[in-house]
Amino acid sequence: MECQDYGLTRNTERENLNLNPLQRGGVLPIEARKALYEFSDGYSVCDYCGGRLDEIAKPHIHGFLDDLAGFINTDHARTTHGAREGKFAVMHALCKPGDTIVVDGNAHYTTHVAAERCGLKMVEVPNEGEPEYKITPEGYREVLDDLSDRGEDVSLVLLTHVDGNYGNLTDARSIGKIAHDAGVPLLLNCAYSMGRLPIDAKAMNADFVVGSGHKSMAASGPIGVLGVSDEWADLVLRKSGRHAVKELEMLGCTSRGAPIATLMASLPHVAERVQQWDEEVEKTRGFVAKMEKIEGVTQVGVKPTEHDLVRFETPIFDKIAEKHPRRGFFLYEELKKRNIVGIKRGQTKWFKCSVYGFSQGQVDYIGDSFAEIVAEYEKLL
Amino acid sequence: MECQDYGLTRNTERENLNLNPLQRGGVLPIEARKALYEFSDGYSVCDYCGGRLDEIAKPHIHGFLDDLAGFINTDHARTTHGAREGKFAVMHALCKPGDTIVVDGNAHYTTHVAAERCGLKMVEVPNEGEPEYKITPEGYREVLDDLSDRGEDVSLVLLTHVDGNYGNLTDARSIGKIAHDAGVPLLLNCAYSMGRLPIDAKAMNADFVVGSGHKSMAASGPIGVLGVSDEWADLVLRKSGRHAVKELEMLGCTSRGAPIATLMASLPHVAERVQQWDEEVEKTRGFVAKMEKIEGVTQVGVKPTEHDLVRFETPIFDKIAEKHPRRGFFLYEELKKRNIVGIKRGQTKWFKCSVYGFSQGQVDYIGDSFAEIVAEYEKLL
Structure with a gap:
């Protein structure tokens, strides 16, 4: 079979000053490049797996996830294939098709696509328009009050911590408080924040946080982070009835290869740089x-x-x-x-x-x- | 923040003769190691994205997917994060919670977990027991006939092409024919075959095939292949109502980083080795x-x-x-x-x-x- 030439070089982007915001936070430090070399082959992190990726001791994925949970101040941390896969997992675990969720008007398209894949109805909190396109706590309060007045249950509130159109940093803490007052958990999309700036999930009243290794945590894609609070862990990390150790929303294991090795190698660097x-x-x-x-x-x-x-x-x-x-x-x-x-x-x-x-x-x-x-x-x- | 030592070396496995079947098919050839170097950073394959991973021309992912579809003789090829994610995508697109699917008794645990995540009822075709633990077309026929007699609709038939316990190669072509005679599509799990032996999805009557880059296609994990026939493409690759180019089951894009570059670089090598x-x-x-x-x-x-x-x-x-x-x-x-x-x-x-x-x-x-x-x-x- 004759294969085409796929043009597998990237020197233009590697050797020049690349202003693409998508690429700035994903550049690997030397430690991660070494890890990539070590863990290049196939299922490289699975040599010593006893059945659960998150419990592997060699390399020390288990210890890494503990550190990661501490880094973002959440109770449980898992790696996913990216922020979108984390959002989908939370929505899929919490919601039934037809459920209503509230999202910000600056949400990334993957929020919409994840919700649509789950068959959810999205109600948007609009931004305040030009020139700042701000998302405000008041906006969330109005939308939630309005839904409550109409007797419509809300299964989840989602907020984009920093959006990808304007780079607006939102007031997650206040919005999380408003969501909780309405009895609804908050999923905070930190794809553009986790790994760039300090994240404290609990302080921000976030029941779930998702992050992106390739976008903001100096890791090779595809890899993401999912943080879950104790309260929701049984649901989001629920196990298979047939294979007792396997977490359903993770399909057993997620990051079975090189990207998690780069995320692990980069964590000390990332923990330093957010300071x-x-x-x-x-x-x-x-x-x-x-x-x-x-x-x-x-x-x-x-x-x-x-x-x-x-x-x-x-x-x-x-x-x-x-x-x-x-x-x-x-x-x-x-x-x-x-x-x-x-x-x-x-x-x-x-x-x-x-x-x-x-x-x-x-x-x-x-x-x-x-x-x-x-x-x-x-x-x- | 103080990070633990994660022990990010793999020299024992890299430098010795590794008999683990999970690792034999995922060893990278030199071309893939070069691609890994080029595409190490973050969202590396997304520099020239116009909105769809599978249509990117630089690197030439679009051409690669055409070659890949030809390689396994399917109408449409996509990359997923692995075989399990491909199985989940097909089940999620085709089935509603409560639907019945038929699977082989030698199926990988990820088949069970994917079905359970979708809320499906699995009916198993048992293997023939010791010493060969064979899965037979007759077994599938009996189970499907029995379900038909009981008036139970079957949404999907899944077969593990080569299982991971015994390495038994099944008669996919006959089982696919039996499924089609019953009016049910066949999903063939080729995690242990695609990239090791020649795969012809159409000849095997497979409407869907999934493969594993890290298991059998000389790629860095996590990456998989999903092949879909024309007949089912509109359903499995259906697009978002809101973001017209985004495929829902792919959450827009899947393999946004290094692993797809290694799979691309390895395809000529893999196409050669299956011969x-x-x-x-x-x-x-x-x-x-x-x-x-x-x-x-x-x-x-x-x-x-x-x-x-x-x-x-x-x-x-x-x-x-x-x-x-x-x-x-x-x-x-x-x-x-x-x-x-x-x-x-x-x-x-x-x-x-x-x-x-x-x-x-x-x-x-x-x-x-x-x-x-x-x-x-x-x-x-």
């Missing part, structure tokens, strides 16, 4: 300030930003694109010349980006590069 | 013959074996263990001295093993080592 979160935010704010000096460039979402993912309206690049011989491709190409990637080819009206993990020198260089590109092509206007 | 399957079986039969020369050692399961996974009854090792100062640990330790691993510590009455992928010289050495250990300790009896 520097304030500096990351400061760095991002400085970057935003520099970008906003460019004519017409505006950060949308909560200001000043509280996260590294920032979204800019960039009409100036769009105007240049109209006149530039390379049209919309010019921005991507000009950035590429400067060893900057991660803004989609053809995108000029607006873009999302992140400078998470870059040095201040790199951040300055990136900001200067955008300004330089405008200076160079303004003459076309 | 040598007959030689692998011959090699295993030779190994069985050598093992059975040892007093009381018997291969159980279909004879002569048609697969590399073989199960031996080994009363002689158990008798030695009774007298040996190291008791049941002696076998593991004696093998380890000879650079052979993969038989569980303490196991002496029986064991499963595989010499898949070893050279004839290595296989001879392994067989000789078992004989040598018996010769050395027989005097204790």
Whole structure:
């Protein structure tokens, strides 16, 4: 059989400054690269399995999960294949088809897809619209009150801790309190927060938290984290009637291979870096300030930003694109010349980006590069 | 935060001859190790995603899935996180809680767990008992006839192509025909066959096939393959109502990271090696013959074996263990001295093993080592 050429290289992204927010938190430290080498082959973490992934002692997955539970202050931690699989597991365990759940208007599409796969009805808490697109506790209270007035039971409240469109950090603690007052548990989607900033599930009144190893925890995908409180552990981690040790929602075992080894190897690094979160935010704010000096460039979402993912309206690049011989491709190409990637080819009206993990020198260089590109092509206007 | 030492090395398994059947088919060829290096970081395969993993052109996942569908002769191929996740997706798409499915008595525990997670009732086709533990088409016919007589609808027939206890290769084609005659689709679990021996889903009357990248396709786990026929594609690959391109049972995207890069890199190698399957079986039969020369050692399961996974009854090792100062640990330790691993510590009455992928010289050495250990300790009896 003749196979096609799959183009299995990634040097452009590996060797340049990649601004794609999706990629900034997933870069492996050296320890994780070593673990990947050790655990490359197949079912590599399963050599000494006695029947449960989360209880394996060699490598010490059991100890790792204890540390992980401590790291996010939850009672029980499991790895899943990603945040979406964690959300699905919680919804599937808690809800029946036709049940109602409440989600924020900035939720990731995977929240919708997980709910739809479970046959759930979603009621949305809208964001407050431009320019900040904020999700508020008041919004949750109104929606929950309204559903209660209509006598509609709610099985689950879901909140996106930091959304992927604006990088808005929400007030999880207050929203969790409101959910609990309504007698409903809170599932907090921490895909863009766990591993970047400190997470304390209990302090945030989160009964369930999900995180993403590949998005924000310096791990090879696909891997996620699911944290469950004692109160809900029997339900979400319920065991098979036939195979007494196997957890049903995990289908027995989840992360049977290399990604969990990278997540384990990265945990000390990640635990350390979340302590520097304030500096990351400061760095991002400085970057935003520099970008906003460019004519017409505006950060949308909560200001000043509280996260590294920032979204800019960039009409100036769009105007240049109209006149530039390379049209919309010019921005991507000009950035590429400067060893900057991660803004989609053809995108000029607006873009999302992140400078998470870059040095201040790199951040300055990136900001200067955008300004330089405008200076160079303004003459076309 | 202080993290424990997770013991993230695997040199014992990497540097010795590993007889664990679970590990033999998942060893990465050099091309896959290179791909792992390239795609180590986070969401590495998602740089150029337009919304659907299976349509990504860089790396060429789309072309790869076409090749993969051709490789197993199915209409549509997707990657999942493993065979179990593929089985769950099919069951979840096809069945409602309370539905009845028919499964073989040699099914992997993950078949039971996936069905239980979906709330399904399983009716088992028993194997024929010792010494071969065979699953037969007649058995399926009887069970399906019986259910039909009782007016019980069957939503799905599942067959384990090669089981993990005896390595029995089943007559999928005939069982698929029987299922179709009863108007029920067949899901074929190829975790121990796809990537080891040639798979032709259509010839085997399989509407769905699942495979395991980490078990049998020379890929880093967790990754699996799901093949779906045209007839069932609309249902199993149905899209979200809200996010038009997202496939619900895949939760949008599945393998967002390194494992799919290794599966892609390995496909040419795997496509080549399945052509040598007959030689692998011959090699295993030779190994069985050598093992059975040892007093009381018997291969159980279909004879002569048609697969590399073989199960031996080994009363002689158990008798030695009774007298040996190291008791049941002696076998593991004696093998380890000879650079052979993969038989569980303490196991002496029986064991499963595989010499898949070893050279004839290595296989001879392994067989000789078992004989040598018996010769050395027989005097204790």
